[in-house]
Amino acid sequence: MKINFKTYILVGTDIVIVWASVFTAYFLHFEGRIPKSHYADWLSYTFVSIAVSTIFMILFNLYKRVWRYSSIGELISIIKSVSLSSLLSFAITSIVKGQLLPVSLMLSIFETTLLLMGGVRFAWRIARDSYNKRQSSQRKALIIGAGDCGTFIAKELKFNRNSEMYPVVFIDDDPKKHKHQVLGIPVLGGKDQIGEVVERFQIDDIIIAIPSLSKRGISQLIDVCKMTKAKLKIIPSLDDLIHGKITIKEIRDVEVEDLLGREAVKVDLEGIANYVENKTVLITGAGGSIGSELCRQIAEFRPKQLLLLGHGENSIYSIEMELRSKYPQLELEPIIADVQDRNRIDDVFRTYSPEVVFHAAAHKHVPLMERNPAEAVKNNVLGTRNVADCADKYGTGRFVLISTDKAVNPTSIMGATKRIAEMYIQSLNHTSRTKYAAVRFGNVLGSRGSVIPRFKQQIESGGPVTVTHPDMIRYFMTIPEAVQLVIQAGSLANGGEVFVLDMGEPVKILNLAKDLIRLSGFEPNVDIPIHYTGIRPGEKLFEELLTNEEGLASTKHNRIFIGKPAHVNRSELEAEISKLEHVLRGNKEYIKDLIGHIVPMYRTVEQWESKELVKS
DSSP, X not given: OOHHHHHHHHHHHHHHHHHHHHHHHHHHHTTTOOOGGGHHHHHHHHHHHHHHHHHHHHHTTTTSSOGGGOOXXXXXXXXXXXXXHHHHHHHHHHHHHTSOOOHHHHHHHHHHHHHHHHHHHHHHHHHHHHHHHTOXXXXXXXXXXXXXXXXXXHHHHHHOTTOSEEEEEEEOSOGGGTTOEETTEEBOOOGGGHHHHHHHXXXXXXXXXXXXXXXXXXXXXXXXXXXXXXXXXXXXXXHHXXXXXXXXXXXXXXXXXXXXXXXXXXXXXXXXXXHHTTSEEEEETTTSHHHHHHHHHHHTTOOSEEEEEESOHHHHHHHHHHHHHHOTTSOEEEEEOOTTOHHHHHHHHHXXXXXXEXXXXXXXXXXXXXXXXXXHIIIIIIHHHHHHHHHXXXXXXXXXXEEEGGGSSOOSHHHHHHHHHHHHHHHHHTTOSSEEEEEEEOEEETOTTOHHHHHHHHHHTTOOEEESOTTOEEOEEEHHHXXXXXXXXXXXXXXXXXXXXXXXXXXXXXXXXXXXXXXXXXXXXXXXXXXXOOOOTTOOSSOOSSOTTTOOEEOSSXXXXXXXXXXXXXXXXXXXXXXXXXXXXXXXXXXHHHHHHHSTTOOXXXXXXXXXXXXX
16 A cells, blocks of 8 residues: 555544534533524534644645554654644634634543544554464564664564564663563563573574673673574674665674674774875775775775786676675776786786785685696796896885784695795895785685685585594684774885784684584584584694794784885895796606795695604
8 A cells, every 4th residue: 555545544533533523512511402593603613623633734735644554753753743733623613613613622622632643654654563463374583682773673573564573572681671572572581591581482593682792792692592493693793884875774694794793893093094095096906805804905995096906707707896886986997817927917006006916816726726836836936036126126115914813834835835925025025115014814714715605605505514633723814804903004004024914813713613504503513514524624623823933023003913024135035936937847746846945834734744743
C-alpha cells in the first residue's frame, strides 16, 4: 500500500472520529435527543472541529509518523494537537454563535477525540506487534546492549516482516535495567548470563549492539559469546552510524578481525601529509591486497598524482574504477607493467618521475615459491632491484619496500628472496640520495590466498577445515591497520631502516579455525570436522620479526619499531645477485644453494630442526 493512500485513510478516519466525538458530546449533553434549534450549532461545531483538527494534525506531523514504531513521543503530540484544536474550535464556534457554549461540551469532545485518535493509532501498533510475534519461522535473537542502539535494532527486527530474526531477550551490564522490559522484551542480566540465556531461550543469533564499546571490550565480549552455539553478529561502528555510512540493515557477522581486540591505529596526519601530499606517488602491485589498500589510504592524503602499477589488468582496472568513483578530482594513472621488465620500469620512472614509491609487488605464497624458486627470484629480487635502481637513478625521495616476517631466519624461498630484497635496498642507501626503508610485518587477515578466506570457504562447504599443524602460530593484522602503519613508517624513514610493526600477540592457527567455526554458529569437530594436513614445504611453526643482528629500538609511534640499519656491501651483493640471475634456468637445488650463500641464515625447515636437535 502506498504511503499517500495510507495518509488518506488516516485523514478520513480522523474526520469520522471528530464527527463522532462532536455528535456524541451533543447527544449526551441533550440526554439523547438534539433539539432542532441546535442543529445549526452542532453542524457548525462539527465542520469547524474537522477543519481545525486536520490543520493541527498536519502541523504536528502526525500524518508522517510511522505508527508501528509509535511511542510516548507520538502520544504527547496527539495530546497537544487535540488540546489545541479543541480549544480553538470551541472559541471559533462560540464567537460565530455570539455566546459562550457550555464548557462541558468542549471537555466531552476533547476526551472522546483524544481517546479515539490515540486508541486507533496504538491499536494499529499492537496489532502489528502481535502479528510479528506469531512469525515462528524467524530466528530467535539475543541483543547485547539495551541502550538507544539496541532499542533501535530491536524495533527494526520486531516490526520488519522481512527480518530473518526476532528479538526475544536483552542482555545489559547495567543492573538498573535488569528484570525490566524494553519494547516488551525482558532484560535478563549481564554478560555473565549469556550462556544460560542462550540455552534457556534456544537463541539462534547474538547481536552485539554497543557501538561505543572499545575494540578490546568487543573482543572480550566475543570470547564469552563464542562459547555458545549461537551465531554472532555485530552492528556497525558508532562513527559509521552517525555519519550515515552504513545502514542498520547491514548488521554484519562478527569477523576474526573483531577477535584481535586492538584499538584503531593513530597516525601522525601532519607527518604523512608532509611526504605524500601534492607528490607523485607510485605504488607497485597496486592491484593486490596490500597494494590496493595503499592506494585507498594514500588517496586520502591528496597526492598530486597516483600511479597504479601492476601486472594484472583486471585488478588494476578494478582499483582504478573504485578510486575514480570515490576521488573524482584525483589524478590517476593506471600502468600495466611487470617489475621484472627493467626497460619498462625505467620508462615509467623517466615519464612520471615519482617522488615516493611503495613497492608492494611480490610473489608471496610460500608453497608455490618452493616449487618455483626461479620465479620468486625474478619477482622478489630482480623486480625489487629494477624498481629500486630506477628510484635512485631518477631521484625519488623515498622508497618503501613491503617486506615480511618470513624474511627473518628464512626457511622458505619466498622469505629468503624477500630478505635479499631488504639487503639490496639497504646497500643502495649508503650511496643514494633516495631514502630507502623496508617495513616488515606478518600475515594480514583477508589477503588473497590467506588462511582466513580458505577456512571460510571450507566452513560454507560443510568442512572439513584443514590445519597444517596443531601447534602452528602466526602473527596477524588487518589489511587497513597494516597499511596505515606502513605509510606512517615511511614518514619516519631516514634511510636504510627495517621497520617492524607491532603485530600484537601471536595467534595459534588451530584456535583461529575453531573461532571461525564457532562464529559461524557451528561446533568444532561436531558440526565441522578439523583435519591436520602436515606442515607444507618452507613453512615454520612460528615466525620471527627480527634477526639477531638487528636488535630493536622504539620510534615515536608506539606500534612501530626499528631494526638497526645493516651494512651491506653493494658491489658484493650485486655480484651475488648477478650469479643468481645467470642460473635461473638451472635446477632448483642449485638456485637454493646460491640463495643460501647470499642469505647465510637461510635454512630449510629440516635443516633448522636438525640444528636445534644438535644444540639440545
